[in-house]
Amino acid sequence: MSNFFKENINHIKNLSKDEFESLYEFTQILNSATRQDLLIEDAIDIVINVINAERGLFVKYDESNDTFSIISARKISNETITDLHEFSSGILQKVIKEKKPLLYHDVMGDPHLSQFESVQIQRIKSVIGVPITRDGKVWGVIVADSQLDRREFTDENLLFLSFFSNLVSLALDRIIKLEELEKENQILTNRLQSLFEIPDMIGESPVMRNLSQVLYKVALTDATVLITGESGTGKEIAAKAIHDLSKRKDKPFLAQFCGSIPDNLLESELFGYKKGAFTGANSDKQGLLEAADGGTFFLDEIADISIALQAKLLRVLENREIIRLGDVKVRKINVRIITATNKDLQALVKDGSFREDLFYRLNVFPIHIPPLRERRNDIPLLIDSFIKKFSEKKMSIDPAAIKKLENYYWPGNIRQLINVIHRAIILCEGEKLGSDHIILEDSSVADSFKGTLREYEMILLKKRLEEFNSNRTLTAKSLDVSVRWIQLKLKEMGEQ
Numbered sequence: 001m002s003n004f005f006k007e008n009i010n011h012i013k014n015l016s017k018d019e020f021e022s023l024y025e026f027t028q029i030l031n032s033a034t035r036q037d038l039l040i041e042d043a044i045d046i047v048i049n050v051i052n053a054e055r056g057l058f059v060k061y062d063e064s065n066d067t068f069s070i071i072s073a074r075k076i077s078n079e080t081i082t083d084l085h086e087f088s089s090g091i092l093q094k095v096i097k098e099k100k101p102l103l104y105h106d107v108m109g110d111p112h113l114s115q116f117e118s119v120q121i122q123r124i125k126s127v128i129g130v131p132i133t134r135d136g137k138v139w140g141v142i143v144a145d146s147q148l149d150r151r152e153f154t155d156e157n158l159l160f161l162s163f164f165s166n167l168v169s170l171a172l173d174r175i176i177k178l179e180e181l182e183k184e185n186q187i188l189t190n191r192l193q194s195l196f197e198i199p200d201m202i203g204e205s206p207v208m209r210n211l212s213q214v215l216y217k218v219a220l221t222d223a224t225v226l227i228t229g230e231s232g233t234g235k236e237i238a239a240k241a242i243h244d245l246s247k248r249k250d251k252p253f254l255a256q257f258c259g260s261i262p263d264n265l266l267e268s269e270l271f272g273y274k275k276g277a278f279t280g281a282n283s284d285k286q287g288l289l290e291a292a293d294g295g296t297f298f299l300d301e302i303a304d305i306s307i308a309l310q311a312k313l314l315r316v317l318e319n320r321e322i323i324r325l326g327d328v329k330v331r332k333i334n335v336r337i338i339t340a341t342n343k344d345l346q347a348l349v350k351d352g353s354f355r356e357d358l359f360y361r362l363n364v365f366p367i368h369i370p371p372l373r374e375r376r377n378d379i380p381l382l383i384d385s386f387i388k389k390f391s392e393k394k395m396s397i398d399p400a401a402i403k404k405l406e407n408y409y410w411p412g413n414i415r416q417l418i419n420v421i422h423r424a425i426i427l428c429e430g431e432k433l434g435s436d437h438i439i440l441e442d443s444s445v446a447d448s449f450k451g452t453l454r455e456y457e458m459i460l461l462k463k464r465l466e467e468f469n470s471n472r473t474l475t476a477k478s479l480d481v482s483v484r485w486i487q488l489k490l491k492e493m494g495e496q
């Protein structure tokens, strides 16, 4: 054991119970402190209490230009001192110079200290000061003083403060290192986030950040992607982003909407045809799947394609081959397939209206885009960007209007938000969008509905059935009722 250590052990033995208790209290605070300012404030409060001082101060010392700055200062009344002149700067300078703890009684009588005006102003009689070091240099000083010439400011107090300051030095060192790491971490995270930014996809919520990272990752592969999400959530933007971020970016990105298009038309669009394949096929025509060669093909609203086309699509996915309508020649294609739907494909598989084998071929890499109501924090950012996009003059928006938009449930998601903002800009004559300019259709339907609950039930049921192409299973699921309930209601309406 070194002499130094033995000496310190003896010092510890001389500490009073109070000092031990406050050391214990302080080590507990040190262990939990994660910020410099809080640590120091607590430290000063402890010093004031332990040595019965009236005031305590912690100043940071800047060696490069020999200046002090108050990090924290306390009066016994818990007021905060903000001006260093209120304190005895003489003791600070002496502590810095001598780099060791100092204790003075009868300050006024000490010619070395009383020459400092601040001491005279405050009529300080007793002062104690302890340097706090970091990397062998004075980093700051703890000072406590009293206007009474207290002899209870003893050498033991000074000893306690030395111990105490060592603990503070250690804790500060830990916190400063932690803060440096946090800062570095933040810089790296920011860099990473901007690395994963998708220009057209606004949103900083955790779900959106996660989504853009997933898009970046999947873009590196050729995997078939199935994008799900409610209408207007940004499925097409996501599909385009995957293409733009992929090695296929310089080749075509072609999209085909598959909803409510006659089967034969959709088929000839996708696969092309040979001259004479059908009336009006006056020349050979390349289909979109072929035209997208080397690039990405996006099939939007995949749930709507017929069982016959599903079989043909399965062949494309299995063999990367197509045959034009009316042709016999098999053509190899090199396209990445991305599909999207706002329907529950798995439910359609169960229901028998979507091929299970095709579902698994499409669902190699599923991506779900969350509805806007699950990322409300992004709403202000989106509003801002849409105002800039649609308004010719510089416009702002009232906080109440933002609140209104944030509280809405957004069944039409971002597309609906775009429309609402666009309309508000048209309605607004001034330069600030207010709540009155924000017209939220769906809720106003409910607001102005004057009928009975039964009538409202029927309207909602009809609307939902329409949405799900009269599929009762899906409608029941979306309304959280049984299929039997729907049958009964339809019967009541005389529709069955």
Ligand SMILES: Nc1ncnc2c1ncn2[C@@H]1O[C@H](COP(=O)(O)OP(=O)(O)OP(=O)(O)O)[C@@H](O)[C@H]1O
Binding pocket: 200, 201, 202, 203, 229, 230, 231, 232, 233, 234, 235, 236, 237, 238, 342, 382, 414, 415, 418
């Ligand atoms: N994160 C976003 N930031 C900015 N604009 C967005 C964002 N997401 C979607 N949009 C915009 O919202 C509109 C709807 O997006 P998109 O067409 O990609 O949705 P969708 O999920 O394909 O909708 P649908 O199911 O109706 O086809 C587009 O104008 C798109 O530019």
Ligand SMILES: [Mg+2]
Binding pocket: 235, 236, 300
């Ligand atoms: Mg779409």
